[in-house]
Amino acid sequence: MSTQTTHEKYMHLALENARSAKGQTEPNPLVGSVIVNNGRIVGIGAHLKPGEPHAEIHALRMAGEHARGATIYVTLEPCSHHGRTGPCAEAIVKAGIRRVVIAALDPNPLVSGRGVQILKDAGIEVIVGVCEQESIRMNEVFNRYIVSKRPFITIKSAVTLDGKIATRTSESKWITSVAAREDVHRLRHEHVGILVGVQTVIHDNPQLTTRLPEGRNPIRIILDSKLRIPLDARVITDGEAPTWIFTGRAYDEAKRSQLEQLGVKVYPTQDANTDRVNLPQMLDILGAAEVSSVFVEGGAEVNASFVQQDLADKLVLYIAPKLVGGRAAPGFLGGEGVSAMSDAVGLQDLNVTQVGVDLKVEGYFGRE
Numbered sequence: 001m002s003t004q005t006t007h008e009k010y011m012h013l014a015l016e017n018a019r020s021a022k023g024q025t026e027p028n029p030l031v032g033s034v035i036v037n038n039g040r041i042v043g044i045g046a047h048l049k050p051g052e053p054h055a056e057i058h059a060l061r062m063a064g065e066h067a068r069g070a071t072i073y074v075t076l077e078p079c080s081h082h083g084r085t086g087p088c089a090e091a092i093v094k095a096g097i098r099r100v101v102i103a104a105l106d107p108n109p110l111v112s113g114r115g116v117q118i119l120k121d122a123g124i125e126v127i128v129g130v131c132e133q134e135s136i137r138m139n140e141v142f143n144r145y146i147v148s149k150r151p152f153i154t155i156k157s158a159v160t161l162d163g164k165i166a167t168r169t170s171e172s173k174w175i176t177s178v179a180a181r182e183d184v185h186r187l188r189h190e191h192v193g194i195l196v197g198v199q200t201v202i203h204d205n206p207q208l209t210t211r212l213p214e215g216r217n218p219i220r221i222i223l224d225s226k227l228r229i230p231l232d233a234r235v236i237t238d239g240e241a242p243t244w245i246f247t248g249r250a251y252d253e254a255k256r257s258q259l260e261q262l263g264v265k266v267y268p269t270q271d272a273n274t275d276r277v278n279l280p281q282m283l284d285i286l287g288a289a290e291v292s293s294v295f296v297e298g299g300a301e302v303n304a305s306f307v308q309q310d311l312a313d314k315l316v317l318y319i320a321p322k323l324v325g326g327r328a329a330p331g332f333l334g335g336e337g338v339s340a341m342s343d344a345v346g347l348q349d350l351n352v353t354q355v356g357v358d359l360k361v362e363g364y365f366g367r368e
């Protein structure tokens with residue numbers, strides 16, 4: 001087996017370990033590490049929670065003396081700064097590691113390359129770029145958040161093959177099958193926040209919780225410019241997860257204090273021209289609260305406001321093999337829409353898979 005393939009074999013194992021903690025390391029990145037000595041794995045680790053040891057430290061602790069003279073694989077450049085835990089680059093040097101194989105350098109321009117320098121200054125062989133693209137894509141949320149301090153936005157919708165989210169009489173349960181809906185709950189588990197518009201709350205009275213064994217419930221974020229949300233909505237009364245409501249400039253103060261007495265957080269925003277929620281302001285508030293990823297489950301008007309303002313990063317569209325027709329049946333993207341086809345919003349890096357009987361289309365909006 002060639003050296004490169006061996007390196008990829010162990011880096012894939014490190015990537016798998018990193019990915020296993022998706023949704024619980026936020027706002028930190030996903031990082032995995034594997035230590036190999038004489039062709040034998042002697043240590044494995046993943047970063048599991050902010051403030052807890054980094055992946056390399058877990059792997060070094062497991063390896064103990066076997067780290068001496070070994071190779072360590074790590075999906076992200078070892079840190080060189082004293083964050084909430086000590087610098088990993090120094091721990092690697094101290095443990096007597098002989099070679100370090102890194103997938104991707106740290107995206108933070110302030111520290112990128114520093115960890116590598118510490119290792120090279122200690123005479124350690126360093127290889128960078130093994131499975132680099134996989135590591136970068138795995139940390140799409142962190143890479144967006146660390147630069148913009150705003151959450152990575154994933155829009156998810158479920159449509160029939162003729163593009164409808166409901167029949168002309170607004171019936172929508174269910175479009176996709178159980179397997180696809182379970183997949184949606186895995187995505188909810190992986191996100192820090194989940195967002196819907198108040199129209200969806202009024203129409204569906206959703207729980208927006210993750211119904212999976214050991215599922216993590218994201219923070220429920222409701223766009224409700226005039227605080228129309230019913231006080232008996234499940235997202236307010238069920239106590240299953242925090243609920244934050246973002247409102248516009250013309251909201252009812254009395255309703256706000258009623259909601260706050262029920263344990264709901266209400267965040268007013270100011271849109272210069274309309275009574276609507278100021279989305280960029282909302283994203284800044286969420287970013288400051290370390291909500292680094294938000295799963296937007298619509299509806300059509302909410303989806304359109306993110307897309308029209310170029311605030312969405314990724315689309316996940318589930319397409320069911322059924323047709324409902326009807327000129328009045330709604331699509332998943334409302335709003336004004338574009339007039340010229342040349343102004344259509346393009347998606348990149350499309351990935352199509354099948355989940356049960358449904359198709360799952362993932363694409364990126366390609367925004368900077």
Ligand SMILES: Nc1c(/N=C/[C@@H](O)[C@H](O)[C@H](O)COP(=O)(O)O)[nH]c(=O)[nH]c1=O
Binds near residue numbers: 181208
């Ligand atoms: N109608 C469908 C969906 N509908 C999605 C939203 O409109 C629902 O309000 C939301 O999922 C309800 O949240 P819950 O109460 O936590 O289950 N989403 C799907 O993937 N397939 C569908 O067929």
